[in-house]
Amino acid sequence: MNEDFYELLGVSRDASADDIKRAYRKAARKLHPDVNPSEDAADQMKKVSQAYETLSNPEKRRMYDMGGGTGGFGGFGGGGASFDFSDIFDMFTGGQGRAQGPIPRQRRGNDILRRVAVSLDDIVFGSEAEVDFRTAVACTRCSGSCCEPGTSPSRCSTCSGTGHVQRVTQSLLGQMVQMAPCSVCHGHGDVIENPCTECSGHGRVQQKRTITVTIPSGLENGTRIQLRGEGEVGEAAGPSGDLFVEIAIEDHDTFHRDGTNLIARITVSMVAAALGTTITLPTFDGDKEVQIRPGTQPGEIITLDGFGITQFRSDKRGDIHLDVDVEIPTKLSREQQDLLRQFADARDEPDVAEAPRNAANEPRTAGRKSRFSKLRDRLRDL
Ligand SMILES: [Zn+2]
Ligand SMILES: [Zn+2]
Known part of the structure; x- marks a missing residue:
């Protein structure tokens, strides 16, 4: 019971406060239950802690030096005056746990x-x-401060502004003290007593x-x-x-995208493909006259250089490619059929003359209006 506090910590009687602190930390590291789980170590730790508690407090140390009653170790018996291992944890972690x-x-x-x-x-x-x-x-009323104008958050009294409270649990190694966020201030360390009425304190x-x-x-x-x-x-x-x-x-009605190029399918009549023509193509640069040369074949591609998509972060533009479709009439009047037979005769196309005559029908109007809708259907198949 009468072990000398200075001896316990291994310091001289004139040791400075720093010396005492250092000596205590050194002892605590050696005696920590994680390092040394024996009963003896736990007992020794209690003694060292008591010694430290006394010698680290100038008033208590003065009393002790005078031989006055600091009570030795008597207080440990049944009073539950446990020391706080979190102080030691702090030493091991450099205080990060709490800091x-x-x-x-x-x-x-x-x-x-x-x-x-x-x-x-x-x-x-x-x-x-x-x-x-x-x-x-941002809330304009409180400018994001979350408080009613003219007020400010107050320090949380539960956690003294640290945002954390100690939670003590009993484990095989003895008492464990863990830090948990303060439930009063939700770990913020301060409490908004007058939340902004505009944003309900969210800022x-x-x-x-x-x-x-x-x-x-x-x-x-x-x-x-x-x-x-x-x-x-x-x-x-x-x-x-x-x-x-x-x-x-x-999606666009006329053009289908291929990188920076634009593809469109155009349909010209059989006669236009044979004789050549000019069509007007609406482009992103306005209407363009496109020449269909005489004898244009189905599937021919006509390219309009530089009328495509402007490259990303560049002035260069892709092209427009026109895929030419030639429309063969499906319904012909008798008169039209006769004209085509004369045409075939003139070209010495003997098979045509013997072909059976179609029922007389009005020619299908393949006007400009329907051109793009047809084109759209075909673009889907591209
Ligand atoms: Zn506000
Ligand atoms: Zn708090």
Whole structure:
């Protein structure tokens, strides 16, 4: 019972406070139940701790030096005056376990993903698109402080502002002290007693936003454009997330995309293909006159250089490729049939003359109106 505190810690009577602290840590490392699980070690630890408690406190140390009653080890018996192993844990971890500190109220806002439909026209030249979305924006009433104007958070009295409380559990190794987030302040270390009435203490509110997004030319379908910091603002004025705008390119009536080239199928009549003609093609650069040379064959490709899609981050443009289809009439009047027979006769095409005559029908009108709808059907098969 009368072991000398200085001897227990292995320091001289005139040891400094630092010496005593160092000696205690050294002993605690040796005697910690994780290192030394024996009964003796636990007993010794209690003694060393008691010695330290006394010698580390200038007043108690003075009393002890004077031979006054610090009670020796008497207090340990049944009183449950347990020492706090977390102090030792702190020593082992360099204090990180406890020095974690309060959890900041600020949190980064979420990213937002919005799909935007753009036309092929937008992709050919590049464009701008308006994007509407609901998002969290900073509360203007409290400027993200979460408190009613003129008030501020107060230090949490439960955890003394540390954001953590000790949780003591009994284990085989003795008492274990763990740190748990303070349930009163949710680990923030402070409490908002007067939350902002506008944002209910979140520092942000939901609002509809509209922003204009630049759509570069040449984008592929499904491309996501990242706009940094245009996502949700974080809680309590935390950093904003990003806005991702995903491009959905709408189908076009005439053109089908192939990289930076545009493909369209055009249909010309049998006679136009044979004699040659000029057609008017609506392009993204306006109407273009396209020459169909005499004797054009089905499946021929006519290229319009540089009227395709502008490359991404470049001025170069792809081409338009026209896939020519020649329409053979399916229904002919008697008069038309006779004309074609005369034509065949003139070309010495003997098989035609013997072919049975078709029922007299009005010719099918393959006007310009239906051309693109036919084209669309065929583009699907490309
Ligand atoms: Zn507010
Ligand atoms: Zn607290």
